[in-house]
Amino acid sequence: MSFTKQDIYKALETITAPGEGKSLVENENIKNVVAFGNEVIVDVVIGNPSLQAKKKVEVEIMKAIHEHVDQKIDVKVNVKVEVPTKENPNQIRGKEIPNIKNIIAIASGKGGVGKSTITSNTAISLAKMGFKVGVLDADVYGPSQHLMFDVEKERPLSVKVEGRSKMKPVENYGVKLLSLGFFTNPDQAVIWRGPMASKALNQLIFDADWGELDFLLIDLPPGTGDVHLSIVQAVPINGAVVVSTPQNIALADAKKGVAMFQQESINVPVLGIVENMAYFTPAELPDNKYYIFGQNGAKNLAEDIDTAFLGEIPLVQSIREAGDVGHPVALQKGTPLEKAFEDITKEMVSQLLKRNANLPPTEVVRITTMSGCSTK
Helix, strand or coil: CCCCHHHHHHHHCCCECCCCCCECCCCCCEEEEEEECCEEEEEEEECCCCHHHHHHHHHHHHHHHHHHCCCCCEEEEEEEECCCCCCCCCCCCCCCCCCEEEEEEEEECCCCCCHHHHHHHHHHHHHHCCCCEEEEECCCCCCCHHHHCCCCCCCCEEEEECCEEEEECEEECCEEEEEHHHCCCCCCCCCCCHHHHHHHHHHHHHCECCCCEEEEEEECCCCCCHHHHHHHHHCCCCEEEEEECCCHHHHHHHHHHHHHHCCCCCCCCEEEEEEECCCECCCCCCCCCECCCCCCHHHHHHHHCCCCEEEEECCCHHHHHHHHCCCCHHHCCCCHHHHHHHHHHHHHHHHHHHHHHHCCCCCCCCCCCCCCCCCC
């Protein structure tokens, strides 16, 4: 009995790979062939995990070798199953966004704590410091950034970039913005399942011409749901900021939000916690502070979980009014509120600089410290 390994491969070329229209050899299902004496061992990989498919491939290989080489060959077939992972078109793709240096997620454990207000005013403060800033409103079911930036009637334009049609973000106050609020009817509720929401955000993230940005702030939905979990696993988030109010119920949810980012599968550095609605000062009693929701709750939480406390924002009517008319309060020059948001923004950048210094260069891009922005 005389045959070669090449004779075996020729015999295997007569077997069609299931569902491929190619032979097992051409489709690279055959991983190895060992021939010695009158014995042949064939290692084959298939994508169908059923016992019937395994048995069929095994029988066809033995039959082909016996018919085309020699009936007396002792054939042993090792079948291994490797099921190919199918890409979900609704899942946000995990890749970098070109020309964006730092991506920061703004999150909250629960709704109603002012996360979007903190996002818009932080973006304004960054832009005033000289950074190139963008905001992605990822709050699918309650988008509000288009209202806060007074661009609710605007629509992103279509531009050609390297032969591809992309969305050009709307810009105001020196900040680029994309929000699902541009594409939904304000009088109708958004009733989407997770895959639909992810597909829409996929387009906002990767089919947009953001240009060069020092910072992209992502205004996440409240809680720890499917949408923002998908986002933080899809793009290289440099850090997260968690917003909370001082009361215990909000702090308990904020703690869960921090824990989400610290999960091993996510592993996003938490830059710190912002305490919103920290206290109330009446206009007629400017020296008085009333801690309506409790005192130092977020500050104490930051100490307990060993993360930075970025600062506090008081409960002031003008913050709400400024957001309602689309003119964030951080634009009001020389006011205590402008200073408060500026201080929080500086502390956030300071924490980001420290984080970037300790992360691999391939995962982050360092930012340059600008005037008035201390690294501490």
